[in-house]
Amino acid sequence: MTAGFKKYSDKECSGNLNAIGDALYAIGGKWKLRLIVALMEGSRRFNEIQRTVVGISAKVLSKELKELEMNGFIRKIEHKGSLVTTSYELTSYSHSLNPVIEALNRWGRQHRKKIIGKE
Amino acid sequence: MTAGFKKYSDKECSGNLNAIGDALYAIGGKWKLRLIVALMEGSRRFNEIQRTVVGISAKVLSKELKELEMNGFIRKIEHKGSLVTTSYELTSYSHSLNPVIEALNRWGRQHRKKIIGKE
Numbered sequence: 068m069t070a071g072f073k074k075y076s077d078k079e080c081s082g083n084l085n086a087i088g089d090a091l092y093a094i095g096g097k098w099k100l101r102l103i104v105a106l107m108e109g110s111r112r113f114n115e116i117q118r119t120v121v122g123i124s125a126k127v128l129s130k131e132l133k134e135l136e137m138n139g140f141i142r143k144i145e146h147k148g149s150l151v152t153t154s155y156e157l158t159s160y161s162h163s164l165n166p167v168i169e170a171l172n173r174w175g176r177q178h179r180k181k182i183i184g185k186e
Numbered sequence: 187m188t189a190g191f192k193k194y195s196d197k198e199c200s201g202n203l204n205a206i207g208d209a210l211y212a213i214g215g216k217w218k219l220r221l222i223v224a225l226m227e228g229s230r231r232f233n234e235i236q237r238t239v240v241g242i243s244a245k246v247l248s249k250e251l252k253e254l255e256m257n258g259f260i261r262k263i264e265h266k267g268s269l270v271t272t273s274y275e276l277t278s279y280s281h282s283l284n285p286v287i288e289a290l291n292r293w294g295r296q297h298r299k300k301i302i303g304k305e
Contacts, residue, residue, distance in 0.1 A: 075261065076220060083223050083226075083287075083291050084220055084223055084224065084238070084239070085294075085298075086290070086291045086292075086294030086295045086298070087219055087223055087287065087290050087291055087294055088220065088296030089289040089294040089295075089297055089298045089301075090291075090293050091216065091220075091290070091294075092241070093294075093297055095215075095216065096214075097210065097214065098224065100206055100210065101203055101206060101207065101210075104202050104203055104206055105203065107202075114247060119200075119203070120203070122260075132200065155300075160300075163293065163297075164293060166289040166293065167286075167289040167290055167293050168202075168206065168293070169289070170285040170286040170288070170289040170290075171205070171206050171209040171210070171286055172202050172205045172206055172209075173205075173285070174209050174282065174283060174285065174286050175204075175205030175206055175207070175208040175209030175212075176205045176208075177282065178208055178209060178212055178282075179204075179205070179208045181224075181279075182208075
């Protein structure tokens with residue numbers, strides 16, 4: 068934490084800004100990463116996901132799952148029995164997010180400690 | 187990218203969800219990380235930041251800078267001359283975000299390649 072930031076040139080900075088913009092466009096927002104983390108345990112049905120990711124409404128969950136599916140992060144699986152049930156699981160492309168999730172996870176834990184230490 | 191996700195227990199998963207929730211609460215949203223990246227070049231004035239971070243309005247920039255300042259990520263510096271000018275710079279706490287920014291930067295670049303390769 069004492070190490071400073073690398074100083075970037077204007078061109079490098081704008082490349083970094085574009086890359087981070089692209090990343091946030093795909094996985095930014097309040098829910099997408101949380102949904103991916105919730106599915107890291109294994110495939111889950113809609114109601115199970117809604118119970119795990121506290122605070123998400125069914126309408127928003129449905130929209131977010133559709134976007135994650137369209138962008139190749141999750142897939143829908145249909146189980147045919149007497150009733151057709153649907154569950155969701157991560158695709159292998161989601162695994163490319165591992166380093167991002169790990170970094171956020173670590174940072175979030177130390178940030179919480181810092182905030183709690185303050186109050 | 188072929189390596190799978192570690193499987194988490196319910197308790198670990200909920201700890202990870204909380205940590206990621208905390209992280210996204212502090213630095214999520216459309217602009218905060220972009221503003222931090224824009225300031226990685228060094229201190230910048232309001233107008234300079236607005237030129238670098240394309241698409242942000244003055245009103246939103248002002249609000250976001252205030253929040254980043256309140257949360258200890260940036261500080262305001264006043265330069266006293268014939269006119270008082272203000273610029274913003276990163277605090278040392280911002281440096282703790284280095285691994286998050288690096289991971290998003292790398293992921294954003296490979297994601298763009300994947301998207302461009304598709305179309």
